[in-house]
Amino acid sequence: MQTTDLLMEYIENSPSPYHAVHSAAVLLEEAGFTRLEECAPWTLEGGRGYYTTRNQSSLIAFRLPEGAPEGWRLAAAHSDSPTFHVKNDALEGDSRYIRLSVEGYGGMNCASWLDRPLTVAGRAIVRTGEGVEGRLVYLDQDLLTIPSLAIHQQRDVNRGHDYNAQKDMQPLYGLAGSPSLTQLVAGELEVAPEDILSADLTLCPRQQPVVLGPAGELFQAPRIDDLGCAYATLEGLLTAAPQDKLGQIYCLFDNEEVGSGTRQGALSSFLPDVLSRIAHVLNLDDQQVRQALTGSMLLSADNGHAVHPNFPEKADPA
Numbered sequence: 001m002q003t004t005d006l007l008m009e010y011i012e013n014s015p016s017p018y019h020a021v022h023s024a025a026v027l028l029e030e031a032g033f034t035r036l037e038e039c040a041p042w043t044l045e046g047g048r049g050y051y052t053t054r055n056q057s058s059l060i061a062f063r064l065p066e067g068a069p070e071g072w073r074l075a076a077a078h079s080d081s082p083t084f085h086v087k088n089d090a091l092e093g094d095s096r097y098i099r100l101s102v103e104g105y106g107g108m109n110c111a112s113w114l115d116r117p118l119t120v121a122g123r124a125i126v127r128t129g130e131g132v133e134g135r136l137v138y139l140d141q142d143l144l145t146i147p148s149l150a151i152h153q154q155r156d157v158n159r160g161h162d163y164n165a166q167k168d169m170q171p172l173y174g175l176a177g178s179p180s181l182t183q184l185v186a187g188e189l190e191v192a193p194e195d196i197l198s199a200d201l202t203l204c205p206r207q208q209p210v211v212l213g214p215a216g217e218l219f220q221a222p223r224i225d226d227l228g229c230a231y232a233t234l235e236g237l238l239t240a241a242p243q244d245k246l247g248q249i250y251c252l253f254d255n256e257e258v259g260s261g262t263r264q265g266a267l268s269s270f271l272p273d274v275l276s277r278i279a280h281v282l283n284l285d286d287q288q289v290r291q292a293l294t295g296s297m298l299l300s301a302d303n304g305h306a307v308h309p310n311f312p313e314k315a316d317p318a
Contacts, residue, residue: 003235004219008209010231011221015121015138015204017057017079017254020227022136024234024252025051028061031238038273044281047242052274056123056134057254058264060274061237062247068288069247071295072275075233076266077302078256081223082106084113084169086120086201089180091170098173100144100181102203103165106257110163113203117142118171120181122201126191135189137199142206143184144171171203226256229301247278247292256302 010027014020029035033049036042044050044064051061057079088101104110121138146169151157163169173181185201186193209221230252237250253266260266279289307315 001216004211006235007228007231008211008219008221010234011209011223011227014079014223014227014230015119016123016136016202018123018134018136018200019121019138020079020230021053021057021059021252024059024061024230025053027234027238033061033063042277042281044278051250054268054270055254055262055264058270059250059252060271061234061250062274062278063237063240063242064247064278064282065243065245067245068282068284069278069292070245071292071297072247072249073243074249074251074296074298075236076251076253076298076300077229077233078226078260078266079230079252079254080106080257081225081227082108082257084171084203086122086181086199086203089182090173094176096176098176098178099170100173102170104169105202110165110169111161113169113205114146114148116145117206118144118146118203119206120144120185120201121204122199124185124189124199124201125197126189127195127197128191132197137185137188137201139184139188144173144203146171225303226301228303233299233301246295249274 010023013023025035028049028051031049033051036050036052038052038054042050046064046066049061049063051059053059059079083105084102085105086100086102091099091101119139119141120143123134124137126133126135149157180193181201182193182196182199185199186196189196205222207222209219212218212220234250234252237248240248242248251266251271253260253264253270255262255265260268262268264270275293284292305315
């Protein structure tokens with residue numbers, strides 16, 4: 001139960017990929033890992049732990065052996081989850097209500113987003129006196145809902161529904177004349193609205209992680225895919241004993257839900273760049289680099305589906 005409690009805390013603190021990376025960084029620093037910047041020189045020592053981030057939404061942490069690594073033990077998960085990205089503060093054409101303009105991200109069950117309190121989370125790019133800065137955003141209030149159409153106006157709703165994301169899934173924000181979402185974000189960040197140069201905001205449910213059942217034997221939370229694996233593999237790194245000849249690496253990649261092909265995705269140069277820089281700083285020759293890669297193993301950690309008690313026929317009976 002202690003691990004479940006820590007997982008629930010991590011999920012609650014991670015309403016967006018940016019928050020998931022920040023939460024992981026906090027735990028790494030508490031464990032003595034040193035932050036490295038991709039745009040700065042690296043100095044590394046054997047037996048020590050380090051981490052770096054890319055785009056504030058992907059992270060790689062590693063613990064070096066005392067000598068030259070003869071292999072790597074890696075685990076990789078992803079920071080993103082199916083959701084809706086905010087495109088604009090409002091849809092046009094309605095004089096009474098304000099609805100945000102959103103688009104679907106990843107493969108999701110649209111019905112699970114209806115008729116529940118939602119808010120937004122993500123990152124805003126802010127102009128400051130010292131330059132441009134990326135800041136985390138989470139509006140801690142019941143801000144939005146995606147209302148379903150009442151059964152009185154769609155009598156066949158329980159026979160299934162084909163959701164049109166551009167029509168059915170646009171969230172209700174407020175009444176005409178309400179402060180805009182940009183104004184709310186600016187107030188939260190204590191900046192002027194015109195100093196918000198850009199923002200990457202997503203919808204997130206307000207539901208907190210909970211345990212269910214007579215003895216708390218069941219678990220329910222948003223974003224289990226893939227924060228369940230993101231936390232489990234991170235705990236694995238934090239609790240692992242150092243090994244003499246094997247380095248240990250934790251990867252938390254963004255954008256798995258849409259193919260991983262971004263600059264911060266698993267198909268990017270992020271992990272090869274980190275491995276290359278480690279080899280360069282440790283003065284490993286080409287033979288040592290290839291030996292270490294050949295002697296490595298990577299666990300790709302993503303959620304699978306257990307047997308559904310209402311639909312056991314959907315699972316392999318064996």
